[in-house]
Structure formats: structure tokens, C-alpha cells
Amino acid sequence: MRANGARGEVVASLAGAERRLCLTLGALAEMETALGCDGMTALAERMRAMSARDLVVVLAALLRGGGEADLADRIAEAAVDPREAANAVAKAFAAAT
Numbered sequence: 524m525r526a527n528g529a530r531g532e533v534v535a536s537l538a539g540a541e542r543r544l545c546l547t548l549g550a551l552a553e554m555e556t557a558l559g560c561d562g563m564t565a566l567a568e569r570m571r572a573m574s575a576r577d578l579v580v581v582l583a584a585l586l587r588g589g590g591e592a593d594l595a596d597r598i599a600e601a602a603v604d605p606r607e608a609a610n611a612v613a614k615a616f617a618a619a620t
Contacts, residue, residue, distance in 0.1 A: 532589055533618045535611035537582075538601045543589035544611055546619040550588035554581055575605070582608050585615045 524541040526532035532545040551566070557580040560566040569577065579599055586595035594601060 528618070531615075531619045533611075533614045535607070535614055537594065537607055537611055538603045542586060542591050542594055542611075544582075544585040544591070544615040545588040546585060546615050547588035550584040553584040553587065557584070578605070578608055578612065581612050585612060589615075 524534050524543060526534045526543055530545060531547075532543050534541050534543055536542075551563070554560070555562070555566050558566065558569050558577060560569050570581070573581070582603070583595040583598045586592070586598065
């Protein structure tokens with residue numbers, strides 16, 4: 524699987540398969556809404572001390588941004604290692620900077 528670096532996509536291993544993630548405007552809006560954050564500052568603050576639920580929300584939004592809606596829609600039931608999830612999220616945010 525290849526990522527479009529110009530678009531800010533990254534590829535990460537999740538639940539035994541390579542998946543594409545991307546921090547898009549839609550993904551940010553999804554995160555803000557799902558986490559009840561009013562703006563980017565509140566979202567950044569929330570992400571400094573994420574719960575497992577927060578991690579699931581953020582990972583799902585990033586997967587949708589990368590076109591991986593199939594896994595995003597079932598992420599809570601998927602056998603995703605928490606370390607893999609955290610690394611994938613960090614990788615996606617790093618690619619967007």
C-alpha cells in the first residue's frame with residue numbers, strides 16, 4: 524500500500540494489515556464533534572490526555588480521512604493493539620505538520 528505524502532497520508536499497521544490514515548479538515552471536524560471540543564485549542568488540550576475512547580474516536584476519524592471507512596466503522600470491535608493505534612495517530616499528525 525502506498526501513501527500520498529503530498530496529501531499528508533501515512534500508512535500504518537493496524538490489526539494485522541496496512542491501513543492509510545490522513546488528517547483532513549473533515550477528520551478534525553469529526554474529532555471536535557465526537558469529543559465535544561469547541562475549536563482547535565480545546566481539541567489540542569483534550570489530546571494531551573486522551574482516554575481509550577478518545578483514541579478510538581481519533582483513530583476512526585483519521586482512517587476515514589485516509590479512505591479506510593471499512594475499518595473506521597468497526598474500529599471498536601477490531602483487534603487493534605493500543606500501541607499500534609497510538610503510533611498510527613502520532614504518525615498521521617506528524618505527517619500533517
